[in-house]
Amino acid sequence: MKVILDKYEKDLEAALEKGEFVNAPNLEDTKQMFQEAARNFRQLQETKSITLRVNREDLIKVKSKAKRNGIAYQTLISLLIRQYIKGEKEVILD
Numbered sequence: 001m002k003v004i005l006d007k008y009e010k011d012l013e014a015a016l017e018k019g020e021f022v023n024a025p026n027l028e029d030t031k032q033m034f035q036e037a038a039r040n041f042r043q044l045q046e047t048k049s050i051t052l053r054v055n056r057e058d059l060i061k062v063k064s065k066a067k068r069n070g071i072a073y074q075t076l077i078s079l080l081i082r083q084y085i086k087g088e089k090e091v092i093l094d
Helices: 005-017 027-045 054-070 072-087
Strands: none
Touching: 054 072
16 A cells, blocks of 8 residues: 655655664653653643632623523633633733
8 A cells, every 4th residue: 555645744755765864862861751741731631620619690690601602601611711821811800
């Protein structure tokens, strides 16, 4: 079976055949670093359940807005947190 390569992959294959790549002197350390980075990235993408106490009136309003938009209220709260973290929403603290 013939593997179809895109231009980038073809360029990499050509460079490899020409001997343009060399082994890293600390290959095992580098591999471990990338494996750890991949594990950390996967962990950051996971969700975490939390218990959150909120004012009953606020919760009713959040649930109402979520329902009007066709999403779960937990999803709306998560979106608000994400927007705040990205700096898209602002909370004024004294």
